[in-house]
Amino acid sequence: MTAQSAVVGKTTYLNGIDTKAAADTIAAIKNDKSLAKFQFRATNEWVSGGENRSTIRDFFGAGMEDTSRAAAFTFTNGEPPVLLGNNEGANPVEFLLHALAGCVTTTFVLHAMARGIAIQELSTELKGNIDLQGLLGLDDSVPPGYERIDIVMHVKADCSDEELEDLMSYAQQHSPVCNTVCRPVPVTVTRAMR
Incomplete structure (x- = not known):
């Protein structure tokens, strides 16, 4: 099957996701926000x-x-x-790329399903640029983390180019990992008392 859509019994799957279970989950969260x-x-x-x-x-x-x-x-x-x-x-900054790729991909697939868009192919390439002078404390003007991360998505789906661009933008904005990386998030580091 090329277009990742199927009906198994009375359950409909789009892009490998049970559409009824997705609708039930969304309805449950709308009914009780604490479930989110x-x-x-x-x-x-x-x-x-x-x-x-x-x-x-x-x-x-x-x-x-x-x-x-x-x-x-x-x-x-x-x-x-x-x-x-x-x-x-893999080193931790490579794991960050892995987490970012996985989250943007999953967010893209979920929202494609919600929009009724069948995906035939989807892959991503990520490149992150980092200057180790920041990590090593050699130059305080250099941040210790990534200076830039580029994600290139290769997508074949049953929608127009405009719909695809809108979906990619939406996935970037709503991916929890991408959102976490793109905005300041408080992180505390404390020592456990023995």
Whole structure:
């Protein structure tokens, strides 16, 4: 099937999403706004050098603790040798690109489904430019994070170019990760008391 649309039993799927379940979720949130409040969590443990591991499992959402995941997801953060690591895993700024790509893609697909747009193909390329002088404290005028991130979306869908441009803009504006990266978000770092 090229146009990601199907009917299974009496359930209609568009772009791999159950359209009735999506409508039910939206209706439930409109009826009880507290269901929209989620808290996602991660823990991290340092291994050695630039290597550390993050674990993600339970979260709070839709008014309750969600413990439905049978196993935790574990991600190893590492660094390439040029950044004093051993390629133990992608580094954290690469994971940020991964999170950004995944969130913009998912937001795009969800809103395409909501607009009745079938997607045949979708892929993204991301490039983030960073100057390590900021991280290393060598130049206070250089920010320690990305200076710029560019996302190029390759999309084939059953809509006009204008509709596609509008959907891309909407996905950028409504992607939680993109929104978090593009605006100041308070982050606190504290030491746990023993």
